[in-house]
Amino acid sequence: MAEKQTEEKKSALPSKSNFSEWYNELLLTGEIMDVRYPVKGLYVWFPFGFDVRKRTYAIIRELLDKDHQEALFPLLIPETEFMKEAEHIKGFENEVYWVTHGGKNELDVKLAMRPTSETAIYPMYKVWVRSHADLPIRIYQIVNTFRYETKHTRPLIRLREITSFKEAHTVHATWDEAAEQVKEATRIYQEFYRRLAIPTIVSKRPDWDKFPGADYTMAVDTLMPDGKTLQIGTAHHLGSNFAKTFDIKYENLNGEQVYAHQTCYGISERSIAALISIHGDDKGLVFPPEVAPVQVAVIPIIFGNSEDIIKACSDVAEVLKKDGIRVALDTSDERPGAKYYRWEMKGVPVRVEIGPRDLKNNVATIVRRDTGGKETAPLANILEEVRKRFEAVHKSLFEKASNSLNERIINCDTLEEVKERITNGIARIPWCLERECGLAMEEAVGAGILGVPEGDLGSGTGKCPVCGKGTQNMAIMAKTY
């Protein structure tokens, strides 16, 4: 009986190899999101999960605040503005929520709940942009957006209310400057994800998959444990498409009124989905120290009446706290093993245990969450020892995730090969860049072309599997979320 109980306890969280179940269960057990809110596609952030979100978004803010400004635009967009950009509407018309009534009165002009904020922001940009001296403008906001998703919704991944949409909207004098900004955006996003120990691939989306109204779209993807890719950031070059519809002009040095060029780029709570999914394991959450709500759990190992132990633990906790480390001193009267499981579930990167054996030798036992490795360290250097482990944890999480990504990029020559192997990850295959060939490839394989990645990944030599023409471009294909 006792053994049976143990079995059941251990299986509280499904194995990560059963990704879907593991993910859903972990969100609840790890207190990230409560998925029980009774409206499809809407979920609740637990305080703990919200803490992770705050710390994650603090990194985005830190990176953007160097040359962006944060602002806040309204949620509701009048139909008259929303309908201005034809291509843009087409991209969203089936998923917009409309506010049609104020109380019992029908509104003269319906209000769209933003699915994204171009049409809320650009009427204001029209007013704000007067002269070349006003440019560039780099503004971002972090808001909720609404999309009436008809496909399978998933917490943090496919939502009807995206609660954490960081969208930046920039205005530039020239197309080239805007293109530079798009590059800068993907650079910032890659840096952001490095801070989260998440490896990424940046690629230019095929033309048929770009943002509605954009000249082109750059996307940041990562690979989830189940072999599907997750788009975790996009940057769009809008050219002067929106500037023309919203009449955003500036006076140049020659005194002429000319259209501005724009970009927009965004990140959502999918970043948190990636964070949790990529690092988590069968025991629960695993966080890089920077975003872990609790960075160190201090656990006294008590035998009977052990004031010395408690004292030593709270001294350690104080030393760490003084240095700004987020510490939980667990003096609850559970057994140590139960405490270990609990803090492991919560993703605490480093655990410090002090028991009679340690105290006698003036050491503490330090355990890393990512590897489970136990080491002893002198109490006198506890701060350094912990800091050292933070770095090591971050580094090894990133390495592990990068290896896992690279191992699952599979070079293919034929579409049959792609189709066969794509369930395990990303297929890399020559592509001539022609639209017809690309669409045929997607059709044949039953998966999308993410694009031609930046760097070595996107270049090589081979023949397009459809038309047979020689090409230097390598595309990546994958099942996507």
Added chain:
RNA sequence: GGGGCCGUAGGGUAGCCUGGUCCAUCCUUCAUGCUUGGGGUGCAUGAGACCUGAGUUCAAAUCUCAGCGGCCCCA
């Protein structure tokens, strides 16, 4: 877009096919007390559930329909 499965305490479940034996089973969780304490201590006591609505019936967790919600597969 097409198809299938499902909804019972905070979480996981038994019961449903064949309506009554169910003021609903077991595990976990939570509360209180004692006990215990280097990987989920043990015991005692207690708390907590049939998704919503309509229908069939003497009788519905169980059958029918609708709504809401969840999951899976295919395009």
